[in-house]
Structure formats: C-alpha cells, structure tokens
Amino acid sequence: MSNRAATEKANDLFFTRTGMDRGKVEGIVGDALNKSDDGELFLEYRQSESLVFDDGHLKSASFDTAQGFGLRSVAGEVTGYAHASELSEDAIRRAGETVKSVQKGQGGTMAAPPAGTNHLLYGDDNPLSEMAFEDKVKLLEEIDAYIRAKETKVAQVSVSLAASWQAVEILRSGGATAADIRPLVRLNISVVSADGDRMENGSFGHGGRTNFDQWITPENWQAAADEALRQSLVNLESVAAPAGEMEVVLGSGWPGVMLHEAVGHGLEGDFNRKKTSAFAGLLGERVAAPGVTVIDDGTFDDRRGSLTIDDEGTPSARTVLIEDGILKGYMQDRMNARLMGMDVTGNGRRESFAHAPIPRMTNTFMLEGDKDPDEIISSVKNGLYAVNFGGGQVDITSGKFVFSCTEAYMIEDGKIGAPVKGATLIGNGPDVLKKVSMIGNDLKLDTGVGTCGKDGQGVPVGVGQPTLKIDELTVGGTAG
Numbered sequence: 001m002s003n004r005a006a007t008e009k010a011n012d013l014f015f016t017r018t019g020m021d022r023g024k025v026e027g028i029v030g031d032a033l034n035k036s037d038d039g040e041l042f043l044e045y046r047q048s049e050s051l052v053f054d055d056g057h058l059k060s061a062s063f064d065t066a067q068g069f070g071l072r073s074v075a076g077e078v079t080g081y082a083h084a085s086e087l088s089e090d091a092i093r094r095a096g097e098t099v100k101s102v103q104k105g106q107g108g109t110m111a112a113p114p115a116g117t118n119h120l121l122y123g124d125d126n127p128l129s130e131m132a133f134e135d136k137v138k139l140l141e142e143i144d145a146y147i148r149a150k151e152t153k154v155a156q157v158s159v160s161l162a163a164s165w166q167a168v169e170i171l172r173s174g175g176a177t178a179a180d181i182r183p184l185v186r187l188n189i190s191v192v193s194a195d196g197d198r199m200e201n202g203s204f205g206h207g208g209r210t211n212f213d214q215w216i217t218p219e220n221w222q223a224a225a226d227e228a229l230r231q232s233l234v235n236l237e238s239v240a241a242p243a244g245e246m247e248v249v250l251g252s253g254w255p256g257v258m259l260h261e262a263v264g265h266g267l268e269g270d271f272n273r274k275k276t277s278a279f280a281g282l283l284g285e286r287v288a289a290p291g292v293t294v295i296d297d298g299t300f301d302d303r304r305g306s307l308t309i310d311d312e313g314t315p316s317a318r319t320v321l322i323e324d325g326i327l328k329g330y331m332q333d334r335m336n337a338r339l340m341g342m343d344v345t346g347n348g349r350r351e352s353f354a355h356a357p358i359p360r361m362t363n364t365f366m367l368e369g370d371k372d373p374d375e376i377i378s379s380v381k382n383g384l385y386a387v388n389f390g391g392g393q394v395d396i397t398s399g400k401f402v403f404s405c406t407e408a409y410m411i412e413d414g415k416i417g418a419p420v421k422g423a424t425l426i427g428n429g430p431d432v433l434k435k436v437s438m439i440g441n442d443l444k445l446d447t448g449v450g451t452c453g454k455d456g457q458g459v460p461v462g463v464g465q466p467t468l469k470i471d472e473l474t475v476g477g478t479a480g
Contacts (some may be wrong), residue, residue, distance in 0.1 A: 003120050003179075010179040013067075014043045018087045025092060026175050029071070032096030033173040035423060036333055037108040038074040039099070041092065041171040043112045044353040048164040049128050053140035055156055061133075069352040073099035074335050075108050081356045083119035108457075111338060113176035114426025117315035121301050121308045122209035124181035126165040136161055136267035139216055147225050153233065155194040162186045170313040178313035184304065184460060185212050186449060189225050193232040200238070200421075202231025202404075206447035208302045231388065231407055234419050241408065241423035241477035247383035248425065248473040249376055249411065253444035254388060256463035260364050261394045262293065262401040262429035265454065267321045268347070268359040269336035271396050278399035279327060287288055287327045288433035291369050294322040296331050298346055298362030304448040305363040305465065307371050307463030312348035312357050319345045322433070333359045351457035358455060365464035373467040376438045384423060384475050385409045385416055399429040402476075422478035432470055440467030
C-alpha cells in the first residue's frame with residue numbers, strides 16, 4: 001500500500017460509501033483475471049473545479065465530481081478493458097465477464113504485484129475546499145486589476161484557476177492493493193497588449209501537487225502576472241523571424257517541452273516494443289552528443305508530473321533514458337516491460353478510469369552541463385535564441401518535429417538582439433540530440449503547467465532542461 005491514510009480514504013470512498021463488500025469485489029477480480037498474465041481493478045473518485053476570469057468578468061465556473069472503475073485483463077499482447085461510472089459489485093461482475101474474452105486459449109500465470117512504497121511525494125488535502133468561491137473570484141479580480149494598472153497598453157487579461165483532487169485504488173488478483181490521493185492546482189495568466197492596430201500575447205502559469213496557498217501569495221501571483229505582461233510587451237516589439245539553417249540556443253526550463261515531444265515520446269516502451277519509434281533497437285548505442293543525459297523522474301516532491309504510485313500501483317522511479325549520449329532505457333508500464341523482458345519503471349498512466357494504462361512520461365528533463373549561459377550565447381555569430389514555446393507536432397516513427405516559438409530573439413555577433421515573431425523550429429529529434437554542442441549549467445524545471453496528450457489521453461507532466469546550443473537547426477520564419 002502506498003500509505004495508510006490514502007488506503008483509509010479510498011476504502012471510505014469506494015466501499016463504505018458505496019456499500020460494496022471488499023471481500024466480494026476481490027473475489028470478482030480474482031475470478032475475472034484467473035487466466036490472465038496481468039490486470040487490475042482501477043477505482044477512481046475525482047473532484048475538479050475551474051474558474052476563468054476574462055476581460056473583466058467571471059466568464060465561466062465549473063465544478064465536477066466523477067467516479068468509476070476500469071477492469072483490465074492482459075493475456076500476452078492482448079488487453080481486455082471494461083469500465084463504468086457505476087460503482088457496484090454487479091457492474092464489476094459484468095465487466096469481469098467482458099474482459100475474460102481475451103483469455104480464450106490462454107493459461108496465463110498472473111504477474112507478481114508491484115512492490116509497495118511509503119515514500120509519499122505530496123499531501124492528501126483537498127485544494128478545492130481550501131478557499132471559498134467568493135475568495136477565488138476576488139483573487140482573479142485582483143490579478144486582473146493589478147495587470148491593467150501597470151501598463152496602459154494592456155488590452156485584455158484572462159486569468160484561470162483550476163484544481164482537482166483524485167483518489168485511486170488499484171486491486172489485483174490475490175488481494176494486493178495500492179492507493180493514492182492526488183491533489184493538483186494551477187494558476188494561469190494570459191495578457192494581450194496592443195499598440196495601435198497590433199496586438200500580441202504573453203502567458204505564464206504555475207502550480208503543482210499542493211494546495212493553492214504557495215501559488216496565490218501576492219509575491220507569487222504578482223511575479224506570474226509580471227512575466228505574462230513582460231512577454232506580451234516583448235512580442236509587441238518583435239520583427240519578422242528569418243528563415244533558414246542556423247545555430248539555435250534553447251533557453252532553460254519550459255523549452256524542455258521540445259525534448260519531451262521530439263525525444264521523450266520516442267523513448268516510451270510501447271513504441272519501441274512495436275518498433276515504431278526512431279529509437280527502437282538502439283539500446284547501448286550512441287543516440288546523442290556526449291554530455292547529453294536525459295532523465296524521467298516521477299519522484300520529485302509536489303511536482304505536477306510526479307506520482308507516489310502510477311496507475312498500475314508501481315512506485316514512481318528515476319529512470320535514466322540517455323546517459324552521456326548513450327541510450328540506456330525506456331519508460332515502461334507493466335505489460336510492455338514484461339513483453340520486452342525489461343524492468344517496470346512506474347510509467348503506467350491513464351487519464352481516468354475510462355482509459356487503460358499506457359507508458360507515459362512524468363517529469364522528463366536533460367541534466368545540466370558546465371557552460372555558463374552567457375558563454376553559450378556569445379559563441380553564436382548569427383542564430384536564434386528560443387525562450388518559450390507554444391504548440392508543436394511530432395512524428396514518433398521518423399522523429400520529425402515542428403515547434404512554434406512564442407518568445408524568441410535573434411543572436412547577432414554573440415549578443416541577444418531583436419525579438420522575433422513567427423519563428424518555428426523544424427527538425428528530427430534524434431538528429432538534434434547529436435547536434436547539441438554546448439550544455440548550460442542552469443538546469444530548470446518548468447513551473448508546473450504541462451499536460452501531455454497521447455492516444456486521446458491527457459495527463460499532467462513536467463519538463464525541463466538547461467540552456468542548450470544546437471549547431472544546426474532549420475528555422476521557419478516570416479521575413480520576406
């Protein structure tokens with residue numbers, strides 16, 4: 001079990017409150033998974049809330065409670081999955097009859113359950129009950145007024161406050177169980193500034209697996225508001241981005257989202273087992289420049305991407321994916337690890353009870369090097385300094401990616417020059433790793449805003465990196 005408090009709360013939510021008998025449910029699960037190689041019953045209860053204050057008004061406010069279960073049976077490479085929002089013995093029994101279909105002709109031996117953990121990474125308080133609704137609205141109004149009072153060019157302000165509280169319990173054949181209570185909060189601020197007919201945007205957010213208290217102190221929300229405003233004003237001064245092959249410097253922190261997308265997904269176990277990843281079959285080989293070490297680590301306290309246990313009950317771990325440029329491992333859930341003969345890494349994640357677990361990232365980042373960021377900038381004669389990113393697209397099989405920069409600058413004769421608008425970075429993840437020539441000593445993780453999508457599922461994640469120099473990368477621009 002992950003911890004006693006989580007287990008007691010889960011028992012109250014899933015058994016005492018619903019009237020289900022734990023012994024009977026364990027019997028149903030045991031019968032349903034009798035001939036399986038693996039599987040579990042995933043129970044979930046979630047509360048979530050979101051407030052959006054836009055253009056001087058409370059635009060929307062929502063509160064939602066969801067509960068349900070997902071029952072999974074794994075036989076070889078085949079998965080049977082059934083889910084329902086009804087928490088009852090009858091519903092679970094019907095699901096059990098459904099998932100048995102994958103066991104025909106199978107005589108599986110159930111895999112051993114995950115090892116337990118008492119290393120808790122976050123508290124179990126419910127952030128939704130921390131502040132009264134009126135106080136949340138007042139905070140959003142205060143942030144809006146603060147930004148508008150600072151700058152006459154501000155045309156629009158949008159502020160959102162979101163929180164969720166999730167309780168899960170994982171039951172396996174034989175009675176093994178694991179439970180977790182997961183808080184999650186986020187404050188996000190977007191500012192549009194205008195100069196004549198021109199309008200530009202800036203945004204900033206922060207959060208984690210905590211209550212709101214540390215994120216909504218005046219010094220913290222004011223710093224977030226100042227950063228969103230700064231970005232919008234910088235972008236008002238931006239010029240059209242040039243295009244072509246050039247040296248590119250990536251800033252520290254959030255630019256790690258490009259590493260997450262262009263490289264991280266290609267290191268997830270399912271893509272490599274199916275040989276659809278550009279990294280398939282390359283374990284032990286050089287896939288990046290010397291000095292490049294990439295880690296996935298779900299064990300940081302209170303981080304957005306962290307998990308005490310994953311959605312299969314496996315404790316989170318620190319997994320070395322690439323070490324000094326050599327491919328060392330993949331991120332694994334239980335099924336893909338078993339089929340590949342590799343260790344489970346605690347990366348089996350799902351969006352909700354309605355989804356089966358798949359290999360997913362937690363907090364994925366590159367370790368720092370020994371170069372001063374100023375030294376990296378001064379080494380570039382003509383290039384691009386990319387500080388913040390928006391959306392991107394990645395092809396896992398080829399590794400090709402396209403990312404748009406939301407804040408970037410020209411580098412001219414070793415100095416940061418004018419901000420540019422409309423810059424996109426185009427390349428191939430594995431190729432880019434080999435073109436990393438300088439690694440900064442300023443590793444930062446993002447501020448707690450990332451959500452990763454895969455197979456229609458979204459989960460909270462973290463990213464990070466130090467300042468990086470890439471010797472050659474294609475920049476798509478808007479300059480004529």
